Amino acid sequence: MKMKHFYSILTIGIIGFLFFTAFTTVPFDKKYNKEIIKFSHQFHSELTDCESCHSGAAKAENLKSPLLPTKDDCATCHDVQDTDACSKCHYEDVNEPLVQKKSQIIFNHAFHKEQELQCTSCHLGLDKVDYSFESPNSKPTMKSCYNCHNEKKVATNSCEACHVSTANLLPNDHKKSNFTTLHKFAASKTNADCMMCHDNNSCSTCHVGTTMLTEKNTASDFYQPNVPSNFIDGAKQQQVTRVHDLNYRFTHGIDLKGKTKECQSCHQVEEFCVSCHGLTGGDISLGGAMPSSHLKPGFVTFGKGSGGGEHAKLGRRDIERCISCHDVQGQDPTCITCHNEKIK
Amino acid sequence: MKIKLIFALLSLVFLTSSFAQTFNGRISSSVYGFERAEAQGVENQYLRSFQMVNLNLNQNNVSLRTAFNFEKDLLKKFDYDPRVRVYNLYFEARNLFDFATLKIGRQPLFHSVASGIFDGAALELKYENFKLSTYYGGNVPAYQKLKMTDKFSEDYLFGLKFATSAIENLHFALGYINKNFKQEEYSAVRLDDLFNADTLLIKRGASQFKLLSAELGYEFTDNLSVDTRLDYDLNYKKPTKIEATASFNPMKNMGLNLYYNMREPLIRYNSYFTIFEAAVENSQEVEAGVDYRFNSFLTAIGKFGYVTYKDENSTRITAGLIIPFGTITYRKSLGYAGEIDNVSLYSAYPLFCGLVTPSLGLSYSGYKLSASDEKNNVLSLLAGFNYRPWRILSFDLQGQYMNNKIYKNDYRLFFKINYWFNTNLGLM
Numbered sequence: 001m002k003m004k005h006f007y008s009i010l011t012i013g014i015i016g017f018l019f020f021t022a023f024t025t026v027p028f029d030k031k032y033n034k035e036i037i038k039f040s041h042q043f044h045s046e047l048t049d050c051e052s053c054h055s056g057a058a059k060a061e062n063l064k065s066p067l068l069p070t071k072d073d074c075a076t077c078h079d080v081q082d083t084d085a086c087s088k089c090h091y092e093d094v095n096e097p098l099v100q101k102k103s104q105i106i107f108n109h110a111f112h113k114e115q116e117l118q119c120t121s122c123h124l125g126l127d128k129v130d131y132s133f134e135s136p137n138s139k140p141t142m143k144s145c146y147n148c149h150n151e152k153k154v155a156t157n158s159c160e161a162c163h164v165s166t167a168n169l170l171p172n173d174h175k176k177s178n179f180t181t182l183h184k185f186a187a188s189k190t191n192a193d194c195m196m197c198h199d200n201n202s203c204s205t206c207h208v209g210t211t212m213l214t215e216k217n218t219a220s221d222f223y224q225p226n227v228p229s230n231f232i233d234g235a236k237q238q239q240v241t242r243v244h245d246l247n248y249r250f251t252h253g254i255d256l257k258g259k260t261k262e263c264q265s266c267h268q269v270e271e272f273c274v275s276c277h278g279l280t281g282g283d284i285s286l287g288g289a290m291p292s293s294h295l296k297p298g299f300v301t302f303g304k305g306s307g308g309g310e311h312a313k314l315g316r317r318d319i320e321r322c323i324s325c326h327d328v329q330g331q332d333p334t335c336i337t338c339h340n341e342k343i344k
Numbered sequence: 345m346k347i348k349l350i351f352a353l354l355s356l357v358f359l360t361s362s363f364a365q366t367f368n369g370r371i372s373s374s375v376y377g378f379e380r381a382e383a384q385g386v387e388n389q390y391l392r393s394f395q396m397v398n399l400n401l402n403q404n405n406v407s408l409r410t411a412f413n414f415e416k417d418l419l420k421k422f423d424y425d426p427r428v429r430v431y432n433l434y435f436e437a438r439n440l441f442d443f444a445t446l447k448i449g450r451q452p453l454f455h456s457v458a459s460g461i462f463d464g465a466a467l468e469l470k471y472e473n474f475k476l477s478t479y480y481g482g483n484v485p486a487y488q489k490l491k492m493t494d495k496f497s498e499d500y501l502f503g504l505k506f507a508t509s510a511i512e513n514l515h516f517a518l519g520y521i522n523k524n525f526k527q528e529e530y531s532a533v534r535l536d537d538l539f540n541a542d543t544l545l546i547k548r549g550a551s552q553f554k555l556l557s558a559e560l561g562y563e564f565t566d567n568l569s570v571d572t573r574l575d576y577d578l579n580y581k582k583p584t585k586i587e588a589t590a591s592f593n594p595m596k597n598m599g600l601n602l603y604y605n606m607r608e609p610l611i612r613y614n615s616y617f618t619i620f621e622a623a624v625e626n627s628q629e630v631e632a633g634v635d636y637r638f639n640s641f642l643t644a645i646g647k648f649g650y651v652t653y654k655d656e657n658s659t660r661i662t663a664g665l666i667i668p669f670g671t672i673t674y675r676k677s678l679g680y681a682g683e684i685d686n687v688s689l690y691s692a693y694p695l696f697c698g699l700v701t702p703s704l705g706l707s708y709s710g711y712k713l714s715a716s717d718e719k720n721n722v723l724s725l726l727a728g729f730n731y732r733p734w735r736i737l738s739f740d741l742q743g744q745y746m747n748n749k750i751y752k753n754d755y756r757l758f759f760k761i762n763y764w765f766n767t768n769l770g771l772m
Binding site: 011014015019106152154155156158160161163164165167168170172175176177178181182184185187188189190191203207245246247250251253254255257258259260264291292293296313315316317318319320322323326327332333335336339341 | 365366368370402405407438452454460470473475507508509515517530532546559561571573589591599601603607609610611615616617619620623624625627629631633634635637642643645646647649651653654655656658660662665666668669670672674677679680681682683684686687688689692693694697698701703705707709711713714716717720722723724726730732735736738744746748749750756764766768
C-alpha cells in the first residue's frame, strides 16, 4: 500500500474516532438538583449562613469531597422525622442524594476558608436565586479567581495550581477559525484579560523578534527563543512543536509567499533568513538554499528595455522576500551591483 | 550613563527583595538531543541543555519580574557556551496614584514592528475607560545579553498609544511608534568615476520604522462586531497596512468571520531597499472562516483565504476539529505561494487526574514550493508523556521522528523537568 493511502486511511480513521467519541461521550449527569429537592438559596440566605448547610465544604480539601448539604445538615433546622412534612422539600418517590458535579479544577475550600474569605466573594448571586444553576455567576469564573491568583498578590497564577492538566486548556473564544490572526484585536482592547493566562513570558513564546537578532540556528549558533511559560507544562513547551512542526524548515516558504503568517512577528528576517539561505550555511539541508527561481534562465536580464527579467517581476510583487535574504547587515546587498541609486 | 542605569536597576532589585511579600517563579531544566547533517556524509550529535528561570518578587503593587535562560551543549564545546540570556528584568509599580503603572528595565513590548523586548521605561496611565501608554528605550543586544546597546542614539524605540472604550461598545486607539536600528559599518569595494576599484568604509545612518496606527472597533450586538486597524508610514507618507475584520454569530454555537488586509512591504526607512520603494506592489488578502460547536466536546472550524499580488494569486483552505483532548487540521494551499496538502494532529489526554498525560503529534505534508518544483513529502511524529507526581513538579519526555528529503528517519529526544513555586514570605 502506498504511504499516501496509508495516511489517508489513518486520517479518516482518526476523524471518525473523534466524531464517535464526541457524540457518544456523556459529559456529566445532566440531572439538576432542581428535580431532586425543593430548595431556595434566596430564602435560606436570609435565615442562616452558607456553612450551616454546606458543612462539608468548609472542611473539604478538594472538589471530590462532599460539598452539598446532607440530610443531617438539614436536620439542624428541619424536623426530618416528621413524615407529614416530607413534601415540603421532597418530591414524591424521589429520595436520591443530591448530584455533585465533577470538576477538573484543583480547589481547597478549607484553605480558602482559613484565609477568611467569604463564600459570597466567589459564589455570586446565590441570594437572588433558588437553585445555584439559575445564577450565571454562582460557579466562580476564572476572572474571579484572578482577583487574587495573579502572581502579583498573595496567590500564584500558575495553571498547574488549579488545573488538573494543562494539556488541553483552550477557552471557547480561542476555538475560532482564525484566532491566530485575530487575537491582536482582542488583545488591544482596554478590557482585555489575556493576562489571566498569558503573562509577559508566554507572549514572548512567539513575539520574540528582538532587534539585531544574529542567531542563525546553525551548528555553531543555535537559536533558542524558549522562555519559561506560565501556561504549559507539557511537551508543547518546546517551541518547534508548539509554533511550527518539525519539518517547517522545508515548507515555510509556502507560508511566507502566501502571507499566511507574518514572519516579522517573531523573526528579524534580515538576520534570520540569510543565515540559512546564504551560500555558506553549515547545514546541508539549509546551506545555500537558493530559491529555484534564481536558477532559471532569464531570472536576471541586463540592458535598458530588458525589464530586468523574472527577478524584477518577483521583486515588484513581493520585495519582502528579497529583503529577507539580500538585506544583510555588514555587507553590500547583491542588488547594489546594478542598482546603485542613492538611498533615501 | 549605562552603569548608572544598571546600578539603579540593581538597587531596585535589592530594595524589592528586602521588602518582598511574595516570591514566586518557575524553573525548567531541559535537554534536547538530536543529530545534525553538517555536510554530505558528515553528521554530528548534539545535546543542548536549557535552564529556564523566571523569578518574581512582589510587595503589594510593586514587583520585580525576571526571566533568564542558561544554555549549554553537553556533548560539544562551543566558544559561546555557556550562554545566559536575559529576557526580562524589570521593576513594576502598579496603581500609582490609583491610575499609573510604571515599568523600568528589560521588558516585553508587542507591536507589529517592535515585538520582543527592549531596555527602557514604560508608563501606562489608566483612568476609567481611557488608557495612555508610552515607552522609550534601547534595542536589546543580540543573544539577550545583560548589557545595553552601545549606540543608544541610533538604536532605540519610542512610542505612545491612547486607547478608549468610553463610548459603549466602541474601541478607539491611536498610536505612534518610532523604532530605530543601528546599522553596521563595513568595508566594500566600489567603483569610482573612472571605474577603478576602491575599498570604501560604508557608514549608514540608522534605519527606522515610523508609524502612526489607528484602531476602531464596534460591537453592534452580542452577535456582530467589527474591528479595523490602519498603520500609516510617516516616512513614506502612505498607509502601510490596513486590516478589517467582522465577526458574526448567525445562530447559537456558530461563528462566521471575514477578514481583509492590504499590506505594503515592510521596508525600513533608510535601508538599502528604500530605492525600490516606488516600484513595489502591495498584497491584499481576504479570509472567510466558520466555526461550529456541535457540543461541549467538538468544535469544527473551516476557513478559506485568497491572496492577490501583482499578476498572481494564491488560495488556502483549512478545515479542522477541536476536541477536549486534541486537534486535527487539514490544510491545502494552491497558486503562487506554492502547493501543500497537510494533515496535522495533536492529542494529549490526562489520565489519573493529570498524573500522567500521554501526547501524540503527527504532521504529514505533500508540497511543491512552486509550480515548476518537484513534489516532496515530509513527515513528523511526536510521542511522549508528561508525568506530574505533584502539582509543583512535572517531568516531560518526548520522542520525535522526522522523515524528509534531507533527514531520513531522523530521531530526536526531549526531556524536561518543570518546577514552580509561590511563597508568601509573610514579612509584612
